[in-house]
Amino acid sequence: MIFDEEINQTIRYLKPSGIRKFFDIAATRKGVISLGVGEPDFITPWHIREEAINAIEKGKTFYTGNRGLLKLREGICNYYQRRFGIAYDPEENVIVTVGGSEAIDLVLRTIIQPGDEVILPTPAYVAYAAIIEMAGAKVAEVELKEEDDFKLTPEALRSVLHPHTKAVILNFPGNPTGGVMTREDYEKIVPILKESGIFAVTDEIYAELTYEQKHCSIAEFEEIKDRVIVINGFSKAYSMTGYRMGYILAHKELIDMILKIHQYTIMCATTPCQYAAIEAVNNGDKDIGEMFIGFKQRRNYVVKELNRIGLQTHMPQGAFYVFPSIQCTGMTSEEFCETLLEEQNLALVPGNAFGEAGEGFVRLSYAYSLDELKEALRRLELFLKDHR
Numbered sequence: 572m573i574f575d576e577e578i579n580q581t582i583r584y585l586k587p588s589g590i591r592k593f594f595d596i597a598a599t600r601k602g603v604i605s606l607g608v609g610e611p612d613f614i615t616p617w618h619i620r621e622e623a624i625n626a627i628e629k630g631k632t633f634y635t636g637n638r639g640l641l642k643l644r645e646g647i648c649n650y651y652q653r654r655f656g657i658a659y660d661p662e663e664n665v666i667v668t669v670g671g672s673e674a675i676d677l678v679l680r681t682i683i684q685p686g687d688e689v690i691l692p693t694p695a696y697v698a699y700a701a702i703i704e705m706a707g708a709k710v711a712e713v714e715l716k717e718e719d720d721f722k723l724t725p726e727a728l729r730s731v732l733h734p735h736t737k738a739v740i741l742n743f744p745g746n747p748t749g750g751v752m753t754r755e756d757y758e759k760i761v762p763i764l765k766e767s768g769i770f771a772v773t774d775e776i777y778a779e780l781t782y783e784q785k786h787c788s789i790a791e792f793e794e795i796k797d798r799v800i801v802i803n804g805f806s807k808a809y810s811m812t813g814y815r816m817g818y819i820l821a822h823k824e825l826i827d828m829i830l831k832i833h834q835y836t837i838m839c840a841t842t843p844c845q846y847a848a849i850e851a852v853n854n855g856d857k858d859i860g861e862m863f864i865g866f867k868q869r870r871n872y873v874v875k876e877l878n879r880i881g882l883q884t885h886m887p888q889g890a891f892y893v894f895p896s897i898q899c900t901g902m903t904s905e906e907f908c909e910t911l912l913e914e915q916n917l918a919l920v921p922g923n924a925f926g927e928a929g930e931g932f933v934r935l936s937y938a939y940s941l942d943e944l945k946e947a948l949r950r951l952e953l954f955l956k957d958h959r
């Protein structure tokens with residue numbers, strides 16, 4: 572490297588995403604089927620797209636206020652009240668961000684101070700650990716176990732709590748495991764959070780994809796609500812990944828602090844996309860319902876097939892991922908994915924990309940057409956015949 576010492580050393584030693592590395596290889600090959608990307612395959616519903624077009628046509632192309640359009644913040648608060656029964660004030664408790672991604676970064680940079688630790692239940696979405704480290708805190712991983720349905724248990728939470736703990740990341744339904752926390756599950760950890768006084772950063776981007784029961788947000792628990800910071804967005808629920816729309820819901824004082832970073836680094840989320848998002852939150856419940864049916868059908872199909880071809884697979888309760896164990900092959904997650912790509916032109920994500928606790932698993936996204944899923948499973952079956 573010509574630039575070495577001059578580079579910020581945290582960035583210099585930050586590991587590139589294990590997902591990207593793999594898909595860069597896959598992109599150079601012909602005929603590859605990839606179940607790697609966590610992105611719904613539906614095109615954004617037309618009435619939502621139309622609002623972005625209308626905004627551009629009508630010249631609504633200027634900056635908005637830093638917090639985002641009031642109509643959008645009102646829509647978001649109505650949505651949280653309507654879908655999850657939680658009250659937030661559009662003037663005080665909301666900030667519209669560039670995807671859930673910006674939201675994660677803003678929240679962590681706002682609360683983290685040098686010497687802090689952030690509890691990260693793993694396997695976890697790849698961005699959290701990197702952002703925690705970039706914000707200057709230490710990641711305290713705690714393993715989510717398959718035998719616990721990948722839930723965060725009170726014992727696990729207690730085992731990593733520390734005087735320096737600043738926050739815990741909660742992502743239920745979870746990427747990559749599809750794990751879900753019910754109200755009863757939260758009831759067991761809320762007293763621990765209350766007693767310790769740490770923040771609960773809850774990324775609810777998959778809230779609309781819970782298959783067995785309605786999503787429960789930890790923000791429902793009034794006794795800790797002041798220290799709950801909700802992250803959500805439009806990418807998954809309305810199939811709007813490219814619009815880059817997300818938001819944060821939190822106590823007024825936190826939002827005011829978070830706003831300082833957003834104001835200086837981003838200013839505001841893209842204006843035409845904010846108009847599209849207003850249409851989505853106000854009139855998109857039906858679209859959510861239709862996509863949900865499609866995802867549930869695919870989940871059931873994929874899990875049944877995986878178990879039939881001999882990959883023992885936990886039935887995920889949410890999101891659009893399955894996380895089968897590949898231990899029967901005796902390979903590491905990376906060996907499995909590399910050989911599968913080499914021999915069958917099928918790209919999956921090695922579980923260890925989501926933390927050490929993901930070793931021995933692979934992640935498969937079923938946000939693909941049934942035809943692609945069928946072909947992928949056919950290739951996987953052939954592969955397993957040779958490698959068990």
Ligand code: PMP
Nearest residue numbers: 609670671672696746776804806
């Ligand atoms: N959180 C989780 C758990 C995710 O899986 C993703 C996207 N894969 C995001 C946040 C970020 O999504 P976006 O920035 O598109 O809102």
